Structures are given as C-alpha cells and as structure tokens.
Amino acid sequence: MNFDYAFAWSIVPDLFQGLLVTLQVVILGFLLAVLLGLLLAIAQRSKNALVQRLSYGYLSFFRHTPLMVQLYVLFFALPLAGLTLPAISTGVIGLGLYYAAYIAEAFRGAIEGVPAGQWEAARALDFDNATTWRRIVLPQALKPMLPVLGNYLIGMFKETPLLAVITIPELFQAAKQIAGMTYRYNEPYTVMALMFLAISVPTSLLFKYFERRSHV
Amino acid sequence: MSDLAHALPGPSPQIILKQVVKNFGATRVIDHLDLSIPAGQKVALIGPSGSGKSTVLRLIKGLEAYQHGSIEVAGAPVPAKSGGWHWPGAKKPPVVHRVGMVFQQFNLFPHLTVQENVTEAPLQVLRLSREEALERAHQYLGLVGLSHKADAYPAQLSGGQQQRVAIARALAMRPQVMLFDEVTSALDPELVGEVLAVIRAIAHEQQMTMLLVTHEMKFAQDIADRVLFMEAGRIVADGSPTEVLVDPDNERTRRFLNLVEQR
Numbered sequence: 001m002n003f004d005y006a007f008a009w010s011i012v013p014d015l016f017q018g019l020l021v022t023l024q025v026v027i028l029g030f031l032l033a034v035l036l037g038l039l040l041a042i043a044q045r046s047k048n049a050l051v052q053r054l055s056y057g058y059l060s061f062f063r064h065t066p067l068m069v070q071l072y073v074l075f076f077a078l079p080l081a082g083l084t085l086p087a088i089s090t091g092v093i094g095l096g097l098y099y100a101a102y103i104a105e106a107f108r109g110a111i112e113g114v115p116a117g118q119w120e121a122a123r124a125l126d127f128d129n130a131t132t133w134r135r136i137v138l139p140q141a142l143k144p145m146l147p148v149l150g151n152y153l154i155g156m157f158k159e160t161p162l163l164a165v166i167t168i169p170e171l172f173q174a175a176k177q178i179a180g181m182t183y184r185y186n187e188p189y190t191v192m193a194l195m196f197l198a199i200s201v202p203t204s205l206l207f208k209y210f211e212r213r214s215h216v
Numbered sequence: 217m218s219d220l221a222h223a224l225p226g227p228s229p230q231i232i233l234k235q236v237v238k239n240f241g242a243t244r245v246i247d248h249l250d251l252s253i254p255a256g257q258k259v260a261l262i263g264p265s266g267s268g269k270s271t272v273l274r275l276i277k278g279l280e281a282y283q284h285g286s287i288e289v290a291g292a293p294v295p296a297k298s299g300g301w302h303w304p305g306a307k308k309p310p311v312v313h314r315v316g317m318v319f320q321q322f323n324l325f326p327h328l329t330v331q332e333n334v335t336e337a338p339l340q341v342l343r344l345s346r347e348e349a350l351e352r353a354h355q356y357l358g359l360v361g362l363s364h365k366a367d368a369y370p371a372q373l374s375g376g377q378q379q380r381v382a383i384a385r386a387l388a389m390r391p392q393v394m395l396f397d398e399v400t401s402a403l404d405p406e407l408v409g410e411v412l413a414v415i416r417a418i419a420h421e422q423q424m425t426m427l428l429v430t431h432e433m434k435f436a437q438d439i440a441d442r443v444l445f446m447e448a449g450r451i452v453a454d455g456s457p458t459e460v461l462v463d464p465d466n467e468r469t470r471r472f473l474n475l476v477e478q479r
Binding site (some may be wrong): 104116117118120121123124125126127128135136139140143 | 230278279316317319321323324325326327336337340341380385386387
C-alpha cells in the first residue's frame with residue numbers, strides 16, 4: 001500500500017470544491033430543518049385538530065421512510081409531475097424535510113419540559129401567544145436543544161454522501177470521481193475522511209462550548 | 217412608597233360573578249357562585265382544600281373556562297371560553313391588564329434576571345419604553361425590598377425573595393385587581409413572614425382590590441375587610457373578619473377553624 005503525498009496534495013482543490021458544495025447543502029438544509037422542525041413542534045400544540053394531525057402525519061411519513069427513497073422521489077419523481085429543481089436545491093430540501101421530522105420530535109420534548117407554570121405566569125401577565133412562545137417558552141426550550149441540534153447537524157453532514165445518488169457534486173462524489181479516473185483510491189478517500197473530520201470535530205466542540213456558556 | 221398611591225388606581229374596579237358554574241370533567245368545582253366585590257376591598261378566601269378557592273381566582277383572571285353564568289371585572293366581561301389561541305393583533309379579552317396574579321409556585325422566568333422578570337411584561341405587553349419599564353422595575357423592586365437583587369437570576373434567590381419578585385412583577389403592570397393564590401404555601405416557615413409583610417404593606421398603601429386565598433388565618437384577620445369561607449364550590453360564610461373568623465355562627469366554619477388552629 002502506498003500513499004503519494006504529492007498526488008494527495010494535488011487533488012485537495014478538487015475535493016475542496018466538493019466540500020464547499022457539501023457545506024452549502026448541509027447549512028441550508030439544517031436551517032430549513034430547524035425552522036420547519038420548530039413549526040411542526042408548535043403545530044402539535046395547536047388547539048386546531050387538523051393542524052395537529054397534519055403535523056403528526058408529516059412526522060410519521062418522514063420518519064418511517066428511508067432518506068434515500070425520499071431523495072429519489074424528490075429528484076426523479078417530482079419532475080414527472082412537472083416540478084424540476086436543481087440538484088443542489090433538491091438536496092437542501094431533501095435533507096431539510098427529513099431532519100425536520102426528527103428535530104420536531106426533539107423540540108416537542110424540550111417544549112414539554114417547560115413547566116406549565118411558565119405558561120400561566122405569561123398569561124397572568126397578559127402576554128399573547130406569540131410573545132409567550134418567543135420570549136418565555138422557546139428561550140427555555142432551546143437550552144436543552146443545543147446539544148441535540150449539534151448532533152443532528154453533524155449527523156446530517158455525515159449523511160451527505162447519500163446526495164451522490166441525486167448527482168450532487170459533493171465531497172464524496174468528488175472523491176469517487178477522482179478515484180474512478182486515476183485508479184488511485186487511498187489518497188482521495190483519505191483526504192475526504194480528513195475533511196469530514198476537520199469539519200465535524202470543531203462543530204462538535206463549538207456546540208459543547210455553546211452548551212456550557214448558556215446560562216443556568 | 218407613597219408616590220405609588222396616586223399612580224395606581226384607575227376607574228372604579230369591581231368584580232362580579234353571577235351564577236358561575238365550573239366543572240372539571242364530571243366534578244363540579246364551582247357551584248352557582250354569586251360574588252360581588254367593590255373597588256378597593258381586601259377579600260380573604262378561606263376553606264378546606266378542594267373547596268374551589270383557587271379556582272375562583274383563576275376564573276377572575278380568565279385562566280379557566282366556565283360552563284355557566286357570567287364574570288365581569290372592571291366593567292368588562294371575562295369570556296367563558298378562556299385560554300384561546302390569540303395571535304398578536306387578534307382581539308384580546310377585555311380583562312387584559314387589569315388583573316395581576318401571584319402564584320403559589322412563584323413561576324418566575326428562570327432565564328431572565330430579577331429586573332428582566334419585572335420589565336418583561338411592561339415592555340412586551342404594555343409596550344413601554346425601556347426607560348419607563350426600568351423605572352417601574354426600580355419602583356416595585358424597591359417596594360418589595362429587592363433592589364439589590366436586580367441582576368440576580370431567580371435560582372439564586374430564596375423562595376421568599378422569589379415570591380417578592382413575583383409580586384413586584386405583577387404590580388409593575390399596575391393592575392386594578394391583585395389575586396394572591398396561596399402565595400406562602402410553598403415557602404419554608406421562616407420565609408413566610410417577609411412575603412406577608414410585603415402584601416400587608418401593599419394592602420395598606422394602595423387602593424387596589426385584593427383577593428387572597430390563604431391558610432394564614434391571623435394574616436387574613438389583619439388585612440382583610442371581608443372574609444369568604446368556601447366549601448364545595450359555594451360560599452358558605454361571608455362577612456367581616458370578626459364575623460367569619462372570630463365568632464362564626466356557621467357550624468362548618470367553626471369546625472374548619474378548629475382544625476386549622478390545631479395544626
């Protein structure tokens with residue numbers, strides 16, 4: 001087994017392009033997942049039975065089918081229905097919709113962890129519902145959510161090789177292409193693994209830091 | 217403290233409950249209750265646990281739905297269906313801003329400092345400027361003797377201090393009616409006094425209407441103009457502290473008071 005450092009160095013720029021695509025999809029997908037997850041969690045506390053049921057239905061669907069199947073449906077089936085999106089947007093939406101279901105569950109738990117007395121105190125002070133959520137409930141629910149969100153962000157990042165199936169030129173796809181063209185496997189896959197590590201480990205540390213810093 | 221008096225009272229507040237019925241499932245907790253409280257009166261509600269005292273306060277604040285009858289606070293009806301989902305800009309219940317409430321468990325906001333706990337509602341609900349809200353926080357934290365704790369978090373305070381902050385937080389909305397729901401029941405015995413002293417001071421200084429659910433009979437006797445004895449969702453004795461507490465002509469009241477005194 002040999003490892004050609006010069007070759008490894010020469011493919012870094014190409015792999016880096018792949019990494020940028022991966023990061024772009026993950027960051028946008030994560031934002032989508034957090035926002036949608038939060039909306040779904042709030043919808044589950046709605047007094048409107050239809051809104052509640054739609055939210056449960058969403059969670060059930062996205063948690064009980066494989067991500068790869070969802071990506072295939074988004075990428076290959078939707079165009080048949082006349083809706084064609086660029087591959088990267090499809091990736092963002094695919095990851096976002098899937099992880100939103102999991103993040104919604106975590107949010108639900110965190111929101112239920114806020115004592116009922118907090119809602120009552122807010123109502124006794126005549127807060128409207130939106131203000132109660134924004135100023136009282138969510139700030140308290142978000143604290144236990146931080147490590148959970150960190151885990152999902154990293155999990156999502158590690159899941160990106162799946163996006164290769166819908167032709168997104170992300171990091172794994174870039175490594176595979178180099179390997180396919182040069183018949184050298186050690187260097188591209190090793191550099192790829194190091195790049196994954198170089199992002200995951202600091203992200204993990206960053207969330208640990210947030211967690212420590214957040215008060216009380 | 218004396219500058220508070222002219223700041224507080226608005227138009228004549230009054231509480232009127234007419235034939236109010238409240239059920240929790242199959243259990244009737246308030247049974248055709250009639251009650252009328254003139255502005256400025258200090259009313260103590262006593263009675264055995266489960267008699268509906270706290271529910272009366274919660275109904276007046278609009279925290280509970282009720283099935284029959286009507287409730288009016290300061291001339292505005294309290295809707296029978298409470299706790300609705302209202303978005304900003306949506307029509308709010310008219311009882312808004314008139315009634316302050318203090319809970320047994322304090323329910324301070326743990327993620328906010330003492331000062332922020334007090335300024336939050338004036339800022340978010342009354343839309344006061346930051347300066348005005350801070351001025352109120354200063355005023356009411358001073359009133360409860362906790363100005364020096366303004367930057368502390370609730371978790372850093374004793375139960376008695378937390379409850380005093382909760383009182384300041386409610387007062388900062390300048391309500392016409394204040395409801396105290398067993399506010400000393402969750403406190404260690406040595407902390408009860410400081411909270412009662414604050415309530416006593418408010419009762420003497422201000423013309424607010426006050427309703428207190430309490431098990432502190434001596435305290436009730438001291439500050440109340442009127443004492444209501446409740447049992448099974450009804451008012452069974454209603455009169456001055458002397459009539460109800462010192463010389464009860466009602467057999468049930470007598471028995472209850474004997475029990476309480478034996479504690």
